[in-house]
Amino acid sequence: MTQDLLPQVRLRHWGRWISGVLIVLILLALGWGAAQGDIAYGDIPYYLRSPIILKGLVGTIVLAVVAQGVAIVIGVLIALMRISHNPVARAFAGAYTWLFRGLPVLLQILLWYNLALIFPRLSVGVPFTGLKILDVETNAVMTTFVAAFLGLALNESAYMAEIVRAGLKSVDRGQIEAAQSIGETPTQRLRRIVLPQAMRVIIPPTGNDFINMLKGTAMASVIGYVELIRAANNISSFNLQVMETLIAAAIWYMVVVTVASVGQYYLERGFDRQDRRAGPPSLRRRLALNLGRPPMVRSPQ
Structure with missing residues (x-):
């Protein structure tokens, strides 16, 4: 006697279909609305390769890369001071992080740019003598690039210090003690054991911070530094094509990000x-292993 099989009931995911249709309708509505706007879309490709926009693109990338690079170096030093046994170094690192992480980036840029209001001249000399190594006007040194660089780099270094400190703290203490037991110096322990493992914790937030740095360079436009936003405003101030130039800047931002x-x-x-497990061997690898194995030998399980 044959037993009747249970009827198969096909699952119907009505929620997926409804949500998918709604998303498509919303996208179509947005596209239709954008097409009805008073925007000269044909002029956007010209602005993408405009010399002024390209100059702003280079300014954005250079400022972001230099500021992020210096921020990483300073952040590593501050993080090492935070975890050191020197109480003075720990106090200084804590105050540094508290200060530069607490002030808005735009405010820091404006403070550096207007430094000449406090110190009209920057002088470096030998104490108790009239010898001056450096004596220049502050405005000659504190250009728009330098002010933006200091504001972005010092603010980012405070965040990098916490990121690096978290990465260093994530390494198992037992591994460090094992390295001490075999006579490795602190520098060797840091280079061979701590940093390779800490980098897996440090890199993801650092990459996110660099992406934020690329977009954060737009704040330098308030002091006249030519980056993408400033370049777009310079063009639109003459031809009044504000949206077209801003869309071109937005496209370049998306490309760089x-x-x-x-x-x-x-x-x-x-x-x-080194943490990823090796997947199953490919067909070519299996054939090579089988051809290289002597006949009548049981393959290892």
């Missing part, structure tokens, strides 16, 4: 490679 995101992905994968 996408490239940075891809670089972050490969950097993370490089440091995580």
Whole structure:
């Protein structure tokens, strides 16, 4: 006697279909609305390759890379001071983080740019003598690039210090003690054991901070530094095509952020490679193993 099989009931995911249709309708509505706007879309490709926009693009990338690089160096030093056994170094590092992380970036940029109101001249000399090593006007040194660089780099260094400190603290203490037991110096322990493991914790937030740095350079436009936003405003102030130039700047921002995101992905994968388990061998690898194995030998399980 054959037993009747249970009837198959096909699952119906009505929620998926409804949400998918709603998303498509919303996107179509947004596209239709954008097409009805008074925007000269044909002029946007011209602005994408405009010399002024390209100059702003270079200014954005240079400022972000230099500021982030210096911020990483300072952040590592401040993080090492935070975890040191020197109470003076710990107090200084804590005050540094508290100060530069507490002030808004725009305020820091404005303070550096208007430093000449407090110190009209910057002088460095030998104490108790009339010898001066450096004596220049502050406005000659504190250019728009320097002011933006100091504001962005010092603010970011405070965040980098906490990121690096969290990465260093994530390393198991037992591994450090094991390295001490075999006579490794602190520098060797830091280079061979601590940093390779801490980098897997440090890189993801650092990549996110660099992406924020690329977009944060737009705040330098308030002091006249030519980056993408300033370049777009310079063009639109003559031809009044505000939206077209801003859309061109937005496209370049997305391109730069996408490239940075891809670089972050490969950097993370490089440091995580030793933690990934090897997947099943490919067909070519299996054939090579079988051909290289003597006949009548049981393959290992």
